[in-house]
Amino acid sequence: MRHLVMVVGTGGMGALTSGRLLLEAGLARFAHGTWFPSYDTRQRGGPAECTVILSDEEVYSPVCQELPALIMMHRSQLDRFRERVIPGGLAVLERGCSLERGDVNELEIPGEETARRVGSPAVANQVFLGAYVQASGCLPPEVVDAAIARRYQRREDVQTLNRDAFWAGVRLVEAR
Numbered sequence: 001m002r003h004l005v006m007v008v009g010t011g012g013m014g015a016l017t018s019g020r021l022l023l024e025a026g027l028a029r030f031a032h033g034t035w036f037p038s039y040d041t042r043q044r045g046g047p048a049e050c051t052v053i054l055s056d057e058e059v060y061s062p063v064c065q066e067l068p069a070l071i072m073m074h075r076s077q078l079d080r081f082r083e084r085v086i087p088g089g090l091a092v093l094e095r096g097c098s099l100e101r102g103d104v105n106e107l108e109i110p111g112e113e114t115a116r117r118v119g120s121p122a123v124a125n126q127v128f129l130g131a132y133v134q135a136s137g138c139l140p141p142e143v144v145d146a147a148i149a150r151r152y153q154r155r156e157d158v159q160t161l162n163r164d165a166f167w168a169g170v171r172l173v174e175a176r
Contacts, residue, residue: 001030002055003138004064007128008081009073011039011048014125018071019050022129025139025147026054036062047077054138069136071128072097073111092132107135109172115165123165130169141170 005022009015016037023035033054040046053059069090070081075097085091087103095110109131115124126148133144148166152159 002053002057003030003069003136004051004053004067005069005071005132005136005138006049006051006064006067006081006084007071007073008047008049008077009125010076011046013048013073014122015048015071015073016050018125018129019052021144021147021151022052022133022139023054024151025144026052028143028147029139030054031056032059034059034062047080049077069132071132073124073128090132090136092128092135094128107131107173107176109169111169114168114172118165118168119161123162126162126165127169127172130166130171131173132169134170134173141167 007015007019020035023033026033035050035052037050039048051062053062066086067084067089068086070085071092072081073094078097082099085104090105091099092107095108099106111124111127112121114127115121133139133141145163145166148162149159152162
């Protein structure tokens, strides 16, 4: 079994944090995993992305051109990734941010709006993570929830906000 997803956003959106949480959660279920970040350190709002691979077998390289799954939190990265999702792949996208391809399973969600309703636009990344986990079935949501709880264990208010946003994303997919 192997799951590969690229999480894409801009600096400050939490794309790297979401990917790292997915890896941490995944290592409870998979023998191997990798998190490969890439970001522009020169400016806030520059491109930020990471590749996460969870696998039962060794991961020899995190570099990939074709993506079975993509989480895109910001439309500014659309042109760079539109053609990289393989036919039949999954793309979890901010509402109004379509790849405009008929051969990809697109799941547009109101990530930013949902995060604001939960309590802060800063947790939109967790909404996207919840939607991806539910749509892909890569891990049980409870396993990711536990990783979020561990990550933010010293700040109960931050932990609650992040967990609430994650479960809001799960529910967005369940409601479809």
